[in-house]
Amino acid sequence: xRLTLQVHHVSSLDWSSGPTALGDGAIGRLxxxxxxxxxxxxxxxxxxxxxxxxxQPGESCRILAVSDIVEPRAKLEPAxxxxxxxxxxVQAVGxxxxxxLRGMAVTVLHPNERLPGHIVDMRxxxxxxxxxxxxxxxxxxxxxxxxPQLAEGVLGDEAENALRMATLRASAWLxxxxxxxxxxxxxxxxxQPVSNDLPRVAYVYQLHSHQRPTVxxxxxxxxxxxxxLLPTILHPNEVLDGAVLRAYGxxxxxxxxxxxxxxxxxxxxxxxxxxxxxxxxVYVANQLAAERERATLIASNLVxxxxxxxxxxxxxxxxxxxxxxxxxIADRCESLGVKTSLILWETGAPGASDQDATLFNxxxxxxxxxxxxxxLRLDLDPVERVVAPDHQSLAPxxxxxxxxxxxxxxxxxxxxxxxxxxxxx
Amino acid sequence: xxxILYLNQFFGQLGGEEVADAPPRLVTEVVGPGRALATLLQxxxxxxxxxxxxxxYFADHTEAASAxxxxxxxTLQPDLLLAGPAFxxxxxxxxxxxxxxxxxxxxxxxxxxxxxxxxxGVELYRHDVTIVRTGHNAVAMxxxxxxxLRLGRDLVAERPLDAPAVAGYYPHGIxxxxxxxxxxxxxxxxxxxxxxxGQSFETEVPLPKMxxxxxxxxxxxxxxxxxxALVTDGGLVPAGNPDNIxxxxxxxxxxxxxxxxxxLAPEDYEVSHGGYDNRYVKADPNRLVPLxxxxxxxxxxxxxxxxxxxxxxxxxxxxxxxxxxxxxEIADHLKQAGVDAVILTSx
Numbered sequence: 001x002r003l004t005l006q007v008h009h010v011s012s013l014d015w016s017s018g019p020t021a022l023g024d025g026a027i028g029r030l031x032x033x034x035x036x037x038x039x040x041x042x043x044x045x046x047x048x049x050x051x052x053x054x055x056q057p058g059e060s061c062r063i064l065a066v067s068d069i070v071e072p073r074a075k076l077e078p079a080x081x082x083x084x085x086x087x088x089x090v091q092a093v094g095x096x097x098x099x100x101l102r103g104m105a106v107t108v109l110h111p112n113e114r115l116p117g118h119i120v121d122m123r124x125x126x127x128x129x130x131x132x133x134x135x136x137x138x139x140x141x142x143x144x145x146x147x148p149q150l151a152e153g154v155l156g157d158e159a160e161n162a163l164r165m166a167t168l169r170a171s172a173w174l175x176x177x178x179x180x181x182x183x184x185x186x187x188x189x190x191x192q193p194v195s196n197d198l199p200r201v202a203y204v205y206q207l208h209s210h211q212r213p214t215v216x217x218x219x220x221x222x223x224x225x226x227x228x229l230l231p232t233i234l235h236p237n238e239v240l241d242g243a244v245l246r247a248y249g250x251x252x253x254x255x256x257x258x259x260x261x262x263x264x265x266x267x268x269x270x271x272x273x274x275x276x277x278x279x280x281x282v283y284v285a286n287q288l289a290a291e292r293e294r295a296t297l298i299a300s301n302l303v304x305x306x307x308x309x310x311x312x313x314x315x316x317x318x319x320x321x322x323x324x325x326x327x328x329i330a331d332r333c334e335s336l337g338v339k340t341s342l343i344l345w346e347t348g349a350p351g352a353s354d355q356d357a358t359l360f361n362x363x364x365x366x367x368x369x370x371x372x373x374x375x376l377r378l379d380l381d382p383v384e385r386v387v388a389p390d391h392q393s394l395a396p397x398x399x400x401x402x403x404x405x406x407x408x409x410x411x412x413x414x415x416x417x418x419x420x421x422x423x424x425x
Numbered sequence: 426x427x428x429i430l431y432l433n434q435f436f437g438q439l440g441g442e443e444v445a446d447a448p449p450r451l452v453t454e455v456v457g458p459g460r461a462l463a464t465l466l467q468x469x470x471x472x473x474x475x476x477x478x479x480x481x482y483f484a485d486h487t488e489a490a491s492a493x494x495x496x497x498x499x500t501l502q503p504d505l506l507l508a509g510p511a512f513x514x515x516x517x518x519x520x521x522x523x524x525x526x527x528x529x530x531x532x533x534x535x536x537x538x539x540x541x542x543x544x545x546g547v548e549l550y551r552h553d554v555t556i557v558r559t560g561h562n563a564v565a566m567x568x569x570x571x572x573x574l575r576l577g578r579d580l581v582a583e584r585p586l587d588a589p590a591v592a593g594y595y596p597h598g599i600x601x602x603x604x605x606x607x608x609x610x611x612x613x614x615x616x617x618x619x620x621x622x623g624q625s626f627e628t629e630v631p632l633p634k635m636x637x638x639x640x641x642x643x644x645x646x647x648x649x650x651x652x653x654a655l656v657t658d659g660g661l662v663p664a665g666n667p668d669n670i671x672x673x674x675x676x677x678x679x680x681x682x683x684x685x686x687x688x689l690a691p692e693d694y695e696v697s698h699g700g701y702d703n704r705y706v707k708a709d710p711n712r713l714v715p716l717x718x719x720x721x722x723x724x725x726x727x728x729x730x731x732x733x734x735x736x737x738x739x740x741x742x743x744x745x746x747x748x749x750x751x752x753x754e755i756a757d758h759l760k761q762a763g764v765d766a767v768i769l770t771s772x
Contacts, residue, residue: 201614266613267614311621313613342613343613344630353744356745370630373600419607421629
């Protein structure tokens, strides 16, 4: 499978009454026809209205109540396969050509979220001595903020689905419709055969934790809700090219973070150099003991006997309990002779000490990367602008804020693209 | 800085094991490691006294020994207590740790000690006391004292200490946010490749060391004449959550009457617990707190008597220290109520 991304750099956003176009009059300037975009989004009658805001890097601005962040992407060839199973029919992706508008994101807010919800802060570093871009990749991007209005009666899971579809629809429409010139860059994703000397490395990817079970129609994998997914193997290109989505309910994972996947990007960058990236084992964290045991066996067997990996990198999703699902599979891999490293967000509460760091302590799991902990606190500076769904009082959110890292989009990225960590003192 | 040095009978030159029961005394001459320490002091530092106490005496009379030591320390009004270093000596390490902890807690004096990593005093005291990493024995004395003095100076000046790995002490267990040298994915691949090639690497999240809790002394098989209580950490509280049991890492527990009830009615309860899909418990609370089944057993005589209240708290990321406290407090309450056995339900 060879996937080519045609990358177009966006360095500013503006409105236009003409066609949506990139580079017209100034390199990197994206002009967006918001009436056209609104018309596209309102094709879903669960939305009765939508308004937009533009936010740029470096602005003294906080965006609140974020429900998802997505990079505008559209498949050019074969066309009409954006987010297969969810936005379009179930179709093969991961090859051909996909257009990417890089340097920007579509950021969709949840109209019913109790504020502050999830935050993109364009100014605050949170950690003393650091900048907003150190804390989160989203502080580096130009944001097209979408604030939908949902029809009466569109609540709960239906509302989540409406927001998810609006996110995917906006992403595909922008990238498909924009008038562009030649791409600024082409990125190739292919796993060429490599020397036998290089260690075979797999990625074990926990797609979702059913602590919050998915519901019918909630699209995760080619549109399937993975409610009882047995572990299976994907080509990394399928993840990058829209076949894998995240569940409703924001928890340290955005669609943008899957499109620009931390672990997959790193393994790809090192493929044929210091490792042989052999594939991605996907699974879900389960609710029942037997399901968890089954997933442990199948996933570790796939890593060891099907992918014949020497080592594997692990990520998790959700909250604290799925640490155990990840640890079980990793420990079994270790017992089968496969070395592991884990990317872990620690669950704790005020008063937690290092005895509370993990929900497991098998000695084999001695290579763990920290992406922070729930008991950490970040200090956010006052800002001059707050972007949020209307109707609520925004006064407190201009002031300095003291928040947990999971409230900051991009700060604790389960998929490994963040730099925030917890250090022991 | 005014410095006091604490030594055991051996380093304090009273003698060997035969005088390990020597009670604490203040010594004004500079003895043992005090001589090395004296050469490390800056012009405005002063070793105002050396406190010597036998390891056995401290172990066997901890309260009295501590009280005496603290009083002797207090009279000299030091800025800093340096204890040991104890290297790998267990009783000495525990004495140093205990004394340092109390000196800071009760007298507000900064204190530093030093131990080898296998000294049992490390795990017991590193959360409360700054303990520098030392070598295995007194060959490493000078290095240890230098490090103890340096960290002591920082503590007295109220300068924040560098990270443990850099500054050379055992982690206190406090977590602080930092920005890593590279994204997590890169660090994870680096660590994995190092592990695969046999190179050294350091985990960013050390695994907790935990002792297995001792099992209950003898299992209770016959409940026919016992008083049994229902306890849960699943956060099932009376509607309105009258005692504000937190929905994660609860700090207290609630005790609610089930007198005269054969089952729990869904409209009377709610769930204050964010960590599980609580729809099924809300629909029928007896799924979590099995009152209906327990009453059945009571009627059949297989269970002597149900305690007329149930006990609830919420787990979910509850720090161990807190959970242990809650467990002790709940157990005390139940013992006072005459309860013999508990059915503990979780999610």
